[in-house]
Amino acid sequence: MLSAKSAEVVEATLPAVGGAIGDITPLFYGKMFAAHPELLRDLFNRGNQANGTQRQALAGSIAAFASALIAHPDQRPDAMLARIAHKHVSVGISNAQYKIVHEHLFAAIVEVLGEAVTPEVAAAWDEVYWLMANALIAVEDRLRTEAAAAQGGDPDDLWRPYTVVARYQETDDVVSFLVRPADGGPVPPARPGQYVSVRATMADGARQIRQYSLSGNPDGALQFTVKRAGAGASGEPAGEVSNHLHAHLNPGDVIEVAPPLGDVSLADGDGPVLLASAGIGNTPMTAMLAHLAATGSTRTVVAVHGDRDQLSHAFRAELGRLTTELANSSAHVFYEQPLGAWPQERTGLVDLATVPVPAGTTAYLCGPVPFLRSVRAQLLAAGVPAADIHYEVFGPDLWLGQDA
Structure with missing residues (x-):
């Protein structure tokens, strides 16, 4: 997969890039959101951006993919790619956005590492990025096509209105919502262990997306469960969407839901x-x-x-x-x-x-x-x-x- 020349360069520079990734990722997100504020408003989780967990996850995935290519240059880390691809499809990441990420990520790398990013180094890491991006695009295209075939509609827009038909208070901080397609169409199939994405319109007009696990799959409906996230002891903000759903989503309301996704689901078999x-x-x-x-x-x-x-x-x-x-x-x-x-x-x-x-x-x-x-x-x-x-x-x- 990774050319021999690039593999040597990436292996030699991985410690430097890895050591600077904590500085690169916040700069990258800052540049990208400045150029495309709609991504933070309607795609990325504002809470995870505020507490830094999204940055840590991006850094981990880049380092893990590069390390896998170095360790096994002729193999692709499919399990890791599948996990990322399911998350991307669930929130509506598009193929075109990989170019946006590339532009601002490499600008951040150059700004942080300066003269260390020679043309040779830039070309090697560019190869890594597009190997990962193109592999993800292929998996995500397949997932979108399968999801659209199961529920009908456009593979590039999997969101669908669902009507809340019941609300169950599981504990003081946990609520389950039973929803059915508002158009009366079929419920897409779900495997036990998968999740759905929910898109909620906030008070400022932003449409924020969160994933919630399916806690049941009754005939003709989906059931997802939401725990209300409070503010963290070290200053993390309260869960924006979970608190909104707890306060405002009731039977009769309509909410946008994407089809079930997730690579961790119960496999068939007869073993323990x-x-x-x-x-x-x-x-x-x-x-x-x-x-x-x-x-x-x-x-x-x-x-x-x-x-x-x-x-x-x-x-x-x-x-x-x-x-x-x-x-x-x-x-x-x-x-x-x-x-x-x-x-x-x-x-x-x-x-x-x-x-x-x-x-x-x-x-x-x-x-x-x-x-x-x-x-x-x-x-x-x-x-x-x-x-x-x-x-x-x-x-x-x-x-x-x-x-x-």
Whole structure:
């Protein structure tokens, strides 16, 4: 894939570029949004830009892709590309925007690194960028075509109006919305574990986009779940869209929704499955459990969940009901600050040393990055191969391309 000459240059300059990426990415975003303010207004997550997580995710993906090309120049990191492509299609990234990103990203690199960016260095990193961009464009074109065929309409505009038919208060901070296509057309198919994008019009007229996991897929409808994000202790702003939806989205309202996407979904098979989640990360796991129960699965299913306490645990009742309906399943719940004593629940963080992990297990994880790291390490120690551990993380993927 990467030419031998460029591979040598990229390998030699990767430490310098990687070391400066923290300065390059904020400069890049500043230049791009100054030239194209509509991208921040109607495409990029303003909250993630404010707290810097989008910048960290971009830096991680660039470094991971370049490192993969150096380590395996004749291979393409398809798993990493698929994760990015699903996210891009879900928010409406277009092929033309890759040229915009290229222009401002390379301007930022030159400004930060100065004379170190010789014509040879620029050409090598240009090759890296377009290898990644063109691979993503190909995957994204396919995803858009498939999604448009499933729901009808234009592959270049997958947004569709949905009517809210029900609203369920799961906890004080978690609400599920049941929606149906406003045009009466078919609901696009969804795989258990996928998410939808929701586009909401804010008070200032901006149309902000967020992804929310499907927590159910009833006939003729989609159900997604939203946790209201409060302001962070270190100054992060409250979740702009989640608070808007909690305050303003009610039955009878219409909201724009994109078709289900996401590369982490429950695979068919008959081997053991472990579903591990923390906090609101149990929404895709609830959808997986519901699918297994609805299909009468006889697979061994181990469901593990960690939360603050019983009141903050969304889908607590569903976890008990669904694992009871399955023929070979068990539930293992950990509360950091439990309210009272319950014999089937444990105090503290998720500890797989106290949970049976059958041989041949395929694991699916969802939750904050520290939780993912901890549980993945525990699964590896238990003998689960890395290839059989799949994860989903909400928001920018700060773990992309990492093995630890």
